[in-house]
Amino acid sequence: MSYTATAQDVKTLRQRTGAGINACREALIESEGDFERAVDILRTRGEAQAAKRAGAEAREGVVQSYIHAGNRIGVLVEVDCETDFVARNEKFVDFARDLALHIAAAAPLAVSDDEVPAEDREREERIATEQAADRPENVRERIVQGKLDKWLDDVVLLRQKHVNEDKHGGKTIEELRAALASETGENVVIRRFARFAVGG
Numbered sequence: 307m308s309y310t311a312t313a314q315d316v317k318t319l320r321q322r323t324g325a326g327i328n329a330c331r332e333a334l335i336e337s338e339g340d341f342e343r344a345v346d347i348l349r350t351r352g353e354a355q356a357a358k359r360a361g362a363e364a365r366e367g368v369v370q371s372y373i374h375a376g377n378r379i380g381v382l383v384e385v386d387c388e389t390d391f392v393a394r395n396e397k398f399v400d401f402a403r404d405l406a407l408h409i410a411a412a413a414p415l416a417v418s419d420d421e422v423p424a425e426d427r428e429r430e431e432r433i434a435t436e437q438a439a440d441r442p443e444n445v446r447e448r449i450v451q452g453k454l455d456k457w458l459d460d461v462v463l464l465r466q467k468h469v470n471e472d473k474h475g476g477k478t479i480e481e482l483r484a485a486l487a488s489e490t491g492e493n494v495v496i497r498r499f500a501r502f503a504v505g506g
């Protein structure tokens with residue numbers, strides 16, 4: 307005899323997982339009424355949706371600015387999301403504002419590893435190679451890679467720890483971005499930034 311999901315079972319599963327009615331019914335039928343398995347099925351599918359969301363188009367967003375006291379450093383940053391609703395969300399706007407302040411203080415070169423100018427990366431690699439020249443050959447490559455990674459931690463925005471340690475507890479910009487994406491349920495993309503410094 308095949309299992310039929312009752313309205314009460316669907317309701318109970320919905321309360322436990324927050325999933326939609328049809329998704330709950332399908333999970334119950336697939337698990338033949340085993341609630342724990344149904345929860346696992348929904349979690350697996352939920353993760354699949356979250357992964358899909360990471361590739362979702364981020365076409366809405368905000369541009370935030372920050373001018374440092376003394377008017378000698380200014381920053382513009384664009385942070386994008388999927389909907390106008392999230393773009394107006396206070397936490398989203400605060401994140402972008404906070405990010406502009408961080409960029410003013412930390413002066414990153416690029417948003418991500420991929421965007422680091424090739425000539426800068428090559429220069430750092432050359433310096434690291436020269437510094438490691440007197441080390442045993444079998445460890446040289448690891449030393450160079452370690453130095454390059456440490457440099458990228460300093461100059462890549464997503465890898466930098468937020469300058470406001472008291473507020474963000476040493477989290478990286480990528481960790482803060484991922485937490486906001488998880489909280490809003492949308493793909494959050496730091497699209498680009500421009501940092502201006504007088505005489506810079």
